[in-house]
Structure formats: C-alpha cells, structure tokens
Amino acid sequence: MSVNIFDSFLTTTEMITVFDDAAVVQAMFRFEESLARAQALEGVIPESAARAIASVCIAHLYDIPALVRASRRAGSLAIPLTKELTKTVALFNPESATFVHYGTTSQDVIDTAMVLVTRDALALLEAGLDTLIARLLQLAETHLSTPVLARTLMQPAQVTSFGFKLVGWAAPLVRARKQLRSAAQRALQLQLGGAVGTLAVMADKGPLVAQRMAADLAISLPDAPWHTQRDEWVRLGLEVAVLAGSLGKIAIDLSLMAQGEIGELAEPSGNGRGGSSAMPHKRNPVSAMIALAAATRTPQRAAALLASMGQQHERGLGNWQAELAEWPGLFLSAHGALNALNEAMAGLLVDQQRMGANIDALQGLVYAEAVAIHLGAVIGRPQAHSMVEQLSQKTVKDGVQLSCVVKDAIAGDPRLKESAFDVDAWFDPVAAAQPAATLARGQLKQLILKSEKIHES
Numbered sequence: 001m002s003v004n005i006f007d008s009f010l011t012t013t014e015m016i017t018v019f020d021d022a023a024v025v026q027a028m029f030r031f032e033e034s035l036a037r038a039q040a041l042e043g044v045i046p047e048s049a050a051r052a053i054a055s056v057c058i059a060h061l062y063d064i065p066a067l068v069r070a071s072r073r074a075g076s077l078a079i080p081l082t083k084e085l086t087k088t089v090a091l092f093n094p095e096s097a098t099f100v101h102y103g104t105t106s107q108d109v110i111d112t113a114m115v116l117v118t119r120d121a122l123a124l125l126e127a128g129l130d131t132l133i134a135r136l137l138q139l140a141e142t143h144l145s146t147p148v149l150a151r152t153l154m155q156p157a158q159v160t161s162f163g164f165k166l167v168g169w170a171a172p173l174v175r176a177r178k179q180l181r182s183a184a185q186r187a188l189q190l191q192l193g194g195a196v197g198t199l200a201v202m203a204d205k206g207p208l209v210a211q212r213m214a215a216d217l218a219i220s221l222p223d224a225p226w227h228t229q230r231d232e233w234v235r236l237g238l239e240v241a242v243l244a245g246s247l248g249k250i251a252i253d254l255s256l257m258a259q260g261e262i263g264e265l266a267e268p269s270g271n272g273r274g275g276s277s278a279m280p281h282k283r284n285p286v287s288a289m290i291a292l293a294a295a296t297r298t299p300q301r302a303a304a305l306l307a308s309m310g311q312q313h314e315r316g317l318g319n320w321q322a323e324l325a326e327w328p329g330l331f332l333s334a335h336g337a338l339n340a341l342n343e344a345m346a347g348l349l350v351d352q353q354r355m356g357a358n359i360d361a362l363q364g365l366v367y368a369e370a371v372a373i374h375l376g377a378v379i380g381r382p383q384a385h386s387m388v389e390q391l392s393q394k395t396v397k398d399g400v401q402l403s404c405v406v407k408d409a410i411a412g413d414p415r416l417k418e419s420a421f422d423v424d425a426w427f428d429p430v431a432a433a434q435p436a437a438t439l440a441r442g443q444l445k446q447l448i449l450k451s452e453k454i455h456e457s
Contacts (some may be wrong), residue, residue, distance in 0.1 A: 003332070010293050011336035018121045019328040021068060022059050027113035028081055029057035030217070035104060035192075038212035042205045044103070049096035056088045078106035103194055103201035103209075107227050107315060111191035114327065115219055118236075121331040122184050125243070128338035129177045133170055133451055135345040140166035140444055144437045147429035148264065148355045149366065151256075158366050159359060159429050162350065164436035167443045169253070172246040174447050177454055179239050187236035190214040193225025196314045228311040230323065240330045241302035247337040248295025254344065255288035263354045268347025287344035294333035301326045301333075359429050363395050364402035367427050371406055374426060379415050403427045 003016050017023060033054045040050035062084055070080035082101040090097035101109075144163035149156050192210045193199060199206030214221035226233070257265040267285050304326040308319035359366060368388050376384035391409055395402045407423050410416045425431060 007332065010290055010297075011332040012124075012339045014124055015121060015332050015335040018117055018124065019331070021064050023117055023120075024113055025062070025064050025067065025077075025081065026059035027116040028078065028109050029059055029085070030116060031109050031112045031213075032082070032085060032101060033057040034213045034216045035102075035209070036099065038209045038216065039099075039102060039202070039205075041212055042208050044202055044205050044209060045099040046096070048093070049099040052089050052093040052096035053085070053100055056085065056092070061088065076106040076110065078109040082106075082109070103199065103206070104192060105195050107320070108191050108193060108225075110324070111227075112217070112219075114324065115188050115191070116217065118327075118331070119184070119188055119219070121328075121335070122180060124335055125180065125240070125331065125338065126177065128335060128342060129173055129180075129243075130451075130455075132338060132342050132345060133173050133177065133447075135342065136166050136170035136173070137444060137447060137451075139163075139345065139348065139350075140170065140440060143350065143352075144440055144444070145430060145433060146350070146352055146355065147359060147433040149358055149362075150436075156358075156362055156366055158369065159432035159436075161433040161436040161440055162352075162355065163444070164433075164440040165253070167440045167447065169250045170447055171443065172249070173243075174450050174454075176239065176243040176246060178450070180236075180243065181454065181457075183232070183236040183239045185220070187232040189220040189222040189226065189232070190217065191222075191225060191227070193227055197225040197227050199225075227315055228313070228320075230309050230311065234305045234309055234323075237305045237327060237330055238302055240334050241298045244295050244298040244330070244334045244337055247291045247334070247341060248298075250341060251288040251291035251295065251337070254341075255285045255292065258285045258288070262358065264351055264358065266349040266351070267344045268349070285344075287340040290340035291337035294337035297333050298330065301329050305330075356429060363400065364427050365392055365395060367432060368392050368402065370426050370432065371402070374421065375410075375416065378419055401427075 003011070008016065036045065036050040036053040039045045040047045062081075067077060067080045067084065071077040074080055086097050086100040089100055140163040142163070143166060144161060146162040147159050148162040148165065150158050150160035150165075190210060190213055192206075192213060194201055194206070199210070202209055211221055254265060254267070256262065258267065266283065267287050269283055305323055308316070308323040308326075311317075311319050371391075372381070372384045372388040375387060378384075379387070387409070388406075391405045392402060395405050398405075403423060403426070406426075410419070410421060410423070
C-alpha cells in the first residue's frame with residue numbers, strides 16, 4: 001500500500017511492509033496457488049494445470065502498479081490479477097489457463113489474502129506487546145514503593161505508588177494480548193464460496209477443496225463463507241482499536257508527567273530525539289506524541305468498520321470496499337504506537353526526587369483524608385471532616401504545612417490532645433504509598449502469571 005510521508009512518520013517500516021501492495025498481491029497469488037493444488041488433489045482440475053498455475057503465482061513477475069490502476073476500472077483488484085494470471089499461464093500451457101480461478105470469486109481471493117497478511121500484522125503486534133508488557137512490569141516491580149502524586153480531574157489528589165500506576169498501564173495490555181489472540185482464532189478464516197457463497201461450480205468437491213486449502217494456508221475453516229457476515233472480522237479490528245486506545249492512555253499520562261512543570265518522567269534523549277527547531281532547551285516527548293496520534297485516529301477507523309457491516313445480500317456494494325481501505329490503518333497506527341512506547345520505556349527516566357518534591361510542595365494537603373480518618377476515630381467522621389476542611393483552608397491561607405496546623409489543632413482541642421497520635425506518620429509519603437504498593441504487588445503477580453499462560457498457549 002502507498003503510505004504518505006505523514007502516515008509513515010506515525011508507523012513502522014515493518015507494518016508498512018506487511019500491507020504493502022506487493023505483499024497483498026503475493027497473498028492473493030498464494031490463494032490461487034492453494035486453490036489450484038487443492039482442486040487437483042480432489043480431481044476438480046488436472047494436476048498439470050495446478051502445476052502450471054502454481055509456477056507463475058509470483059508477485060514480482062507482474063506489473064503491480066498496472067494491476068492497481070486496472071482495479072479502479074474493474075471494481076476489484078482480483079479481476080485484473082486473475083486476468084493477468086490466466087494470460088501468463090496460457091503462455092506456457094494454454095489448456096491449463098482455463099482452470100485459473102476455477103469455481104471461486106474475487107471476494108474469496110481478496111478476503112483470504114487479507115487474512116494472510118493480517119496474520120503477519122498480528123505477529124508484529126504480539127511481539128511489540130510482549131516487549132512493552134515486560135518493560136512495564138519490570139519498571140513496576142522496581143517502583144512498587146515509590147511515592148508519586150495520584151491526580152484526579154487533572155488535580156493532585158492523594159499519594160499513590162508509581163508501581164501501582166505502571167501496573168495500571170500494563171493490565172489492559174495483558175488483556176489486549178489475550179483478546180487479540182482469541183479474536184484472531186475466530187477471524188482468521190478461509191474465504192471460499194464462489195459466486196454467491198454456495199460453491200456451486202465445484203459441487204460436492206467444494207467442501208473438500210476448502211478443507212485442503214485451510215490446512216495448506218494454516219488458517220481456520222469456517223462453517224460457511226462469510227462474504228457478508230463480517231462480525232468476527234470486525235471484532236478483530238475493534239480489538240486492535242481498543243489496544244490503540246490503551247496505548248493512548250499510557251501516552252497521555254507519560255506526556256503529562258513529562259511536562260517541565262511536573263518533571264517526574266522523561267523520555268530518553270540524544271541523537272536529535274525530541275528536539276525543537278527553534279528552542280534548543282526543549283525535550284519533547286515524541287514517543288507519547290506518536291502514540292497519541294495513533295489513538296486519535298483509531299476511533300474513526302473503528303467506526304468505519306462498524307458502519308460497513310450492513311452489507312447487501314450476498315456481496316456488499318461499497319461497504320466491503322470501505323472496510324478493506326480502512327483495515328490496514330488500524331494496524332499501522334497500533335504498531336506505530338507500540339514501537340514508540342517501547343522506545344520510551346526502554347530508556348524511561350524516573351525522577352523520584354521530583355516526585356517527592358511535587359508531593360511536598362502541596363503543603364501536606366494530599367494527606368487530608370487520612371488525617372480526617374484518624375481524627376474521626378475520636379470525634380466522629382462528620383466532625384473530623386469539617387475540622388480538617390477548615391484546617392486545610394488555614395494551611396493555604398497562611399502558606400504553612402498542614403501537619404503543623406493539625407498538631408496545633410490537636411493540642412488545643414480537649415477531645416484530641418490526650419490521644420497518642422503519631423501525626424508525623426500521617427504525613428509520611430512512603431507510608432501513604434503502601435496501600436497502593438500492596439495492591440500493585442498482588443496485581444503484578446497476577447499479570448506475570450497471565451502473561452506466562454498466554455505464552456504457553
């Protein structure tokens with residue numbers, strides 16, 4: 001496929017190659033070769049014809065740009081392809097040329113070819129996911145007890161652990177890995193139905209030919225042709241879209257934490273990475289940028305797949321073609337995002353000192369809920385909540401630390417001053433991060449086990 005300069009910026013050479021025109025055309029020839037061999041084994045066409053057809057099912061023997069141009073007039077790439085294949089076979093064996101593309105139809109060729117190249121695309125996604133998951137889990141283990149601000153509605157909320165945040169990034173990816181594999185098992189199926197899906201030309205030999213082809217191509221044999229039954233195929237595409245969304249979540253958190261004013265994380269730098277054409281001091285989070293761009297483009301592609309499902313009767317007019325055009329873009333975006341985030345996580349700089357400084361800069365206000373709970377054990381939760389709210393306002397007004405204000409309030413309150421409170425412990429960021437660290441530790445073990453099971457299956 002042709003990819004413009006801005007598309008190529010947001011994806012990878014490897015995924016472009018998977019959906020390249022030559023790769024798709026070769027997959028179509030692979031279908032024709034497999035069809036001919038299976039038909040010969042079942043006695044539908046002569047063995048000599050199968051050999052003649054298979055010998056010229058090689059993409060680089062043909063003018064692929066010319067095939068693409070001709071497809072615009074024909075309405076399908078399969079029509080000029082099989083026409084040229086027939087001509088080529090006829091040059092060497094005129095009798096065999098009559099058996100080219102026998103008993104099948106254009107959609108059979110194209111759908112099966114897309115299944116074959118999609119299998120290669122999924123292999124790239126799986127490899128990228130394995131790497132990213134492993135890196136995130138390793139970082140999570142390292143930072144289980146590292147205190148960091150949790151932020152809700154874009155505002156500082158409480159203290160959590162950075163390991164807990166990393167586990168939250170990794171968990172959807174582990175689920176995506178499993179869902180992609182499950183969806184692929186259902187969706188990567190042979191398409192062979194002939195003109196209207198009945199395999200009428202091959203009669204009782206049709207199902208046997210289909211069985212042989214599915215085995216030869218190492219894809220599933222469906223219960224029936226799925227020309228206009230696009231549910232399992234679209235579900236696979238939607239799983240890729242969900243993956244891109246999960247990658248976008250990681251990217252947006254990374255970009256926010258890498259802002260200069262926050263400075264808790266930084267992508268690796270050097271060799272011109274993340275520079276600015278005007279401002280030499282800048283260190284732009286380019287990996288997050290690429291992943292965010294992928295996530296931004298994905299919903300429209302997913303919507304197009306869903307919109308194309310209402311295909312007319314036994315073969316769609318326009319909607320199937322729209323689906324074909326949108327399909328590669330999902331994988332291009334998802335792999336671009338995966339690759340970019342893998343680069344970021346491979347050299348991610350975690351500034352624990354800055355994380356601590358950002359917590360300290362909030363005057364202890366992020367511990368207000370914990371303070372209210374401790375005081376509430378003595379004076380009741382409603383009264384404690386009201387009291388801490390007033391103390392927080394005083395903290396902000398006076399520009400002091402909440403811990404000092406709380407100590408003064410306890411000393412001046414007859415209900416509280418006799419209690420053996422360890423107020424300093426309430427304001428310990430490491431202690432505050434421990435509930436999150438405990439949860440993260442349990443989740444981490446589960447994610448590692450799930451990842452191992454996926455690899456074993």
